[in-house]
Amino acid sequence: MIIARRAILAALTAATIAGPAALAHAQSGYPTREVRWVIPWNAGGSNDIMARVLLPILEKEGLRVVIENVPGGTGAIGMGQVATARTDGYTIGNGTSSTLAIIAQGKVPLKNEQFDHIIRVSVDPLxxxxxxxxxxxxxxxxxxxxxxxxxxxxxxxxxxxxxxxxxxxxxxxxxxxxxxxxxxxxxxxxxxxxxxxxxxxxxxxxxxxxxxxxxxxxxxxxxxxxxxxxxxxxxxxxxxxGIDVFPYGPVVQMAYIAAPAGLDPKVRDTLTTKFKAALTSAEFKDFAAKNGFIIDPLSGKELDAEVSKVADALAEVAKHVFAKP
Missing domain, CATH: 3.40.190.10 (Periplasmic binding protein-like II)
Structure with missing residues (x-):
């Protein structure tokens, strides 16, 4: 995790800070080009599989995405790149409870406030x-x-x-x-x-x-x-x-779309609308049923509240499970 922290700090230091115009101005007719979708895990994992199933469905909705796998640091390396990207809607990433957990424990130099939470993709049993x-x-x-x-x-x-x-x-x-x-x-x-x-x-x-x-x-x-x-x-x-796997309180594994904080509201609404259409499509629902996960596309303030709730629960459980003797 020390290596992950150094990598994220380096990315934060090297990142180009968008100027006021880039922060405030959404490109006309968004999206006019492909959106980079960072999957902060290896290819072939659950987040990568879901993204590749969603890719052609999103394209039908008018959102062309390019998937980029950036593994490392329990998701923190890739999400660190998302946090420091331009806030123009052309870089998004897959946030997960795993990354929320290490953020909540202070294991990496990331904060949830560095992201706009767009929409929840899945709730996954383990x-x-x-x-x-x-x-x-x-x-x-x-x-x-x-x-x-x-x-x-x-x-x-x-x-x-x-x-x-x-x-x-x-x-x-x-x-x-x-x-x-x-x-x-x-x-x-x-x-x-x-x-x-x-x-x-x-x-x-x-x-x-x-x-x-x-x-x-x-x-x-x-x-x-x-x-x-x-x-x-x-x-x-x-x-x-007879085994209680939630002795310190319930925890949930979920995945959601996040973007750098400060998106133009119109861009955020566009991303939310297009992803929601793809997530609730018959094709993706069938995929979810066959692969044992739940589709519950929370967005807006409801998703912000859920992210905070999950992060708090994970921080509390981690105190007991990972406490040093």
């Missing part, structure tokens, strides 16, 4: 998965293995000090033992390392693992929710096994 070749067929078997091997079992997550990391810790807490946390710069890397046998389990979203689950390359063992998912109806929740 699941514990193992390789399809793993000897663990059930959550009970995996937890028993953890108990028999305290401090030795590896659980991978995309990033660290985020919700995935919290639930990895809650898995170990449910087993009553310590574990080895292995962070990677994105969900696609976790999937690759799981399938390669480099780690024993991972905490991921259904939307970034469904293809591998259907092919048998990955096996879901448990859902970090209070009720089962429709898309994975045969996978039990941790609650069913």
């Amino acid at each position: 699941i514990l998965v193992v390789s399809g070749k793993s000897g663990f067929k059930t959550l009970d078997e995996f937890l028993a293995h953890m108990k028999a091997n305290p401090g030795k079992v590896t659980i991978a997550t995309p990033g660290s000090n985020n919700i995935n990391h919290i639930f990895a810790a809650m898995t170990a807490r449910g087993a009553g033992v310590d574990y080895r946390h292995v962070p990677y710069p994105g969900g696609s890397r976790v999937v690759a390392e799981l399938m390669g046998g480099q780690v024993q389990a991972g905490v991921l979203k259904p939307s970034e693992t469904m293809e591998q689950i259907k092919s048998g390359d990955l096996r879901p063992l448990g859902v970090f929710e209070n009720k089962r998912l429709d898309a994975l109806g045969d996978v039990p929740t941790f609650k069913e096994k």
Whole structure:
């Protein structure tokens, strides 16, 4: 995380500050060209997958976007670039609860006030998965293995000090033992390392693992929710096994579109309208249903309030989960 902090500070120092005219003046007829959409995670992860599904739908709505993957720092490197971009509507990024978590903990030199929050893309449950070749067929078997091997079992997550990391810790807490946390710069890397046998389990979203689950390359063992998912109806929740994964309060994993603070209201409205049309399209709804996530396109003051609420909850939970002994 020290490297991430240095990279973000360098970006903030090198960024060109837009002049008053650029800040106040929205280009006529916005959008007149392609919009750069920063996905602050590796290609192949859930945010990247969703963006690429939305890309042709957005184009039908008159918004042409170019996706750029800028992984690192649990999303903070890419979002740092968004924060320092010109406020003309031609740079947007994918904010997530993971990045909110490290901002809330003061791990990176970013503030939520540096962004205009446009619209929520998804609310995502998280699941514990193992390789399809793993000897663990059930959550009970995996937890028993953890108990028999305290401090030795590896659980991978995309990033660290985020919700995935919290639930990895809650898995170990449910087993009553310590574990080895292995962070990677994105969900696609976790999937690759799981399938390669480099780690024993991972905490991921259904939307970034469904293809591998259907092919048998990955096996879901448990859902970090209070009720089962429709898309994975045969996978039990941790609650069913008597394990409370929310002992310090509820936390939610979500993704949303953010832009540099200070957008022209007309540009913000245009982005909101076009994204909402794409998110509520029949095509994207079908994709959401098949991949186990919820579409709830909050925008405006409601999204601002939700971002603050989620950030506060994550900061509180992090105090307990990541507190140094």
